Amino acid sequence: MQIPLSWLREYVDIDLPAHELAHRLTMAGVEVGEVTELGGWENCCVGQVMEVNPHPNADSLRLCRVNPGDDSEMEVVCGAPNVAAGQKICFARVGARLYNTHSERHETLKAARIRGVVSEGMICSELELGLGDGHEGIVVLSDDAPIGMALDDYLGDTILDLEVTPNRLDCFSVLGVAHEIGALTGKPVWVPEVRYQEDGPPITGQATVSVADPDLCPRYTASLIQGLKIGPSPQWLQDRLARAGLRPISNVVDVTNYVMLEFNQPLHAFDLDKVRDKTIIVRRAAAGEALETLDGVERELNTEVLVIADSRDPVGLGGVIGGANSEIGPSTTSVLLESATFNSYNNRRTADTFRLHTDASQRFEKGLRPELAPIALRRATQLIQEVAGGVIAQGIYDIYAGSDEPAPRVTLTLRRLKQILGMDVSVDQVEAVFQSLEFDTERLDETTVSVAPPYWRSDINIEEDLIEEVVRIIGYDNVPTTMLSTPIPYRQPAPMTELKARVRAALASVGLQETISYPLVSLEDLERVNCFAERSAPLRVANPMSAGHDHLRPTLLASLLGTLSYNEGHNEGPFRFFEQARVFLPRPNQLPDEREVAAGVISGLRSEPSWLVDNGPLDFFDVKGMLTSALALLGLTPSWEPAPGEENPALHPGRAANLVCSGHKIGVLGELHPSIAERFDLRYRPVTVFEIYLDDLLTLPVGSGRNFRSLTRFPSAHRDVALVVPEDVPAGKVQDILDRHRLVEKVELFDVYAGENLQPGMKSLAFHVYFQSSERTLTADEVNRTLDGLLRVLQREVGATLRD
């Protein structure tokens, strides 16, 4: 919302500097986004064109004699088609700093010889003065512009750009802001006085107005001006509109816009001669009806749309936009002026349906007060007559479904005020606040005040609204600052929140970098990681921002591979990424199951290039090592079970393991399926990925976490054992058999071998086995007997023999 200070000054005295005013408004809840100064036009003044002659050497240029106010006549070359003798114009003398439309910079104006004639100054366009984009013609000032006056004094202005919150509908209007300034500065506000002669015959004989659906149109008022003449608005009106950001169109339409900006009430002018039977009916559209709106679009209407119709057809969409069939044109002489109140909910729905969020609908949808309609109607009627002439019919139509009973009052008690704010405010202070805001204020007793908000405020409904009025006017700095003194409630357990934090910390501590990526992905992304929609269709967003982000991801893998691929573009690695986020699994007629997952993708060289390190690619066992350490930090020692390929279509079928804790699968680790690495065009192989399912971690039986074991004081004995087993026996199984003996403290696999000196189909596994008891020092004999026993078990269970 752009509000020119010059316009505000019509209604309220402002003696604060613009920035101070902007600050006060902002603090009170009417945020001023920007303050723009118009002016700074040194060496420019109001001038008058005395004479226009052709340029001797150029058809498109004219020679003008301009009076800059000191009766010295200056010769000026001008190329604008609209220049004419007698005009008041913006004259720039040599030395003025103006926007040069050729160099596109601000430059100092010099005397210049143009096609052989010396120009002693310039007649300015909007663009050159920074007043607007217009450069087709020069700016023509009002006839009453005083010749010689510095242009800064005549045209200079300050524009406040307001960012109005939806509740403060009143501040969409100049008068509303003026009232606000009045309250903040204690200055009185003058509302324009409306007075005109109704010289025409009664309106009732000239036009018929009725409201068939008062639920959607609580109040409809109309006046009639006949015999007027359509033409351009006077300059002051055009300037006002332009500075407020609206384009001037013609005098009658400009007045409706002007009064909308002034009072907030949207108005509409119909060409009465185009209204069939001069009859206006406010009704719901009939099924199958259509209307071509002012923007030239033919619109199919439905029965929930409120239309303004003549005796047969719609002529406007009530409160949204007019119809082309009744539009004001150059030949219009009779104007039926509408000022109505429309149902805000219905109005918003109509605007949404047709995607027509107009200046009018944006006001109506927020709920304008019906008291405003006749006030604005009369103001506009007067202005139309002023700028377009004509005769005003006697009387107005005012069809009001509501009654004229006073607006509902809201009561404020000092007790409630203290309960909410935590401070005492005296009844006098409270009363003064509401009087400054021009609320109708009544003191019911020494602790209670009853108020009725003025017609321009539609945001005051409950006691708390009044409390806000009080605190925003007296200032938030006046409220004390205290710490909460109520008892601290029992803490709500948040096991998942805590687990997530621990998992993230554990993964970071083993060298993985946390990433966070968009939870919306495309179906193609999912298919690229073999996560096929037909298996479980992911949830789709109805109005996605882009095609690449339109499905709620059921896996983090696609995002992580995207992150990997993106970083490979400008980074040598190593790449060790993880993300902890939710995946979304749809459920019929319910919110989706949001499951917390931590997933990682690891590839590249094992370490950054170094003179010290013999570098190989990061592989499955690097990541298994990371996960083993990370899970140990969480108190978990999972078993690693070969994972069937069909369970994990994204993983290499021969290089994938399920992580199992107490019989629960808590995750999966594997090398990325070679075909997926191809699809992502990844630079480094292998790519290892993992997933850990946090919801499953949370359901693990209590006690599977950390448990202290006493530190034994007896020494351990160790034996190295090389075993020959069939190739398909997993090393983990052999290790488990060794591990589970009560005297075995620790088992380390230090060599795996197959090849020469071994039978085909066999491999050798070499272990350090540590024996220890918490009760005594083991004898060599005991250790040997234990080992012999273990070897017999290994022979029986996995066909292991000692390697010789």
Added chain:
Amino acid sequence: MTQSTVQSIEELTQTALRELALLDNSDALEQWRVRYLGRRGDLTSILRGLSQLDIEQRREVGALGNRAKSTLEEELEKRGQEISQARLAQVADLERIDVTLPGRPVATGRLHPTTQVVREITDAFVAMGFSIVEGPEVEWDHYNFEMLNIPQGHPARDMWNTLWVDYVNEEGQRPMLLRTHTSPMQARVMESAQPPVRVIVPGKCYRYEATDATHEWHFYQVEGLAVDEGITFADLKGTLFEFARRLFGSERKVRFRCDYFPFVEPGVDMSIDCFSCQGSDSSCRICRGSGWIEIMGAGMVHPQVLAGVGYDTEKYTGFAFGLGPERIAMLKYGIDDIRHFYSNDLRFLRQF
């Protein structure tokens, strides 16, 4: 015989000491020791020959031999120390490494800056007695809007451009959405518990919004809610002031201005004084010259919201607030573009 024995002990001692003086490493010292003092060493064999002498002579020569032995032992010890001191004096030259060579790389992982800042924010409020709760990212219109005093058709809905889930219920409505704020947990928490309530809700949010340097369609929010008998706007001021001090330094000043959110009344916006320029730089990039930085919206919980969950609005009051961790991180670390956060460029992530 005695005479010659005495002489040979003395000569041996002289020879040994001369040799000792020339030795310069511990291996040579050991060889010297074996040669002269070892069990088969020269001195030992001389002394062993004493058995042929009579007692008187044996005692005399034996004493001489023992003196010589201890002399050699002392000198050996001394020489040993000299050699090791000489070596230590040279160790810098002998064992010097180029300390400017890079160290052996160690893999480090870091938490995402958003994770770190969310943690900082929630820690600050947890210390003031708030519990952390989280809610679903896919929400019903009911919790995201209706229960927050933003009914269907309310113009304030324009404040939250919404991403809707493509799901139509039996009534033909589209009631499922990606939450536009973490505020829906206000109603969910209050529905399930009676006052006192003091919770903080971190989480991801989504808006249908074009991205630029300060806007993302996917971002985090931390929402807070405190409801009990006797909670006032003054308490809100104190709580947020304390928060600002914890995150931005104890010398911070805060300022409140009127703002509008449909689920609070009165509603405010809190700013802190500019920690970069303290208001002294009219071209400050952080506060844009105003001296103040807006960091969060807040207010007293709207009675409609309390009534919606069945709380007695005459008895209970409360406050709510919401802030964006990315904005806090941008301010704290001087990040100029929010789009860095979720593009996961290692060059960005490694800075935190």
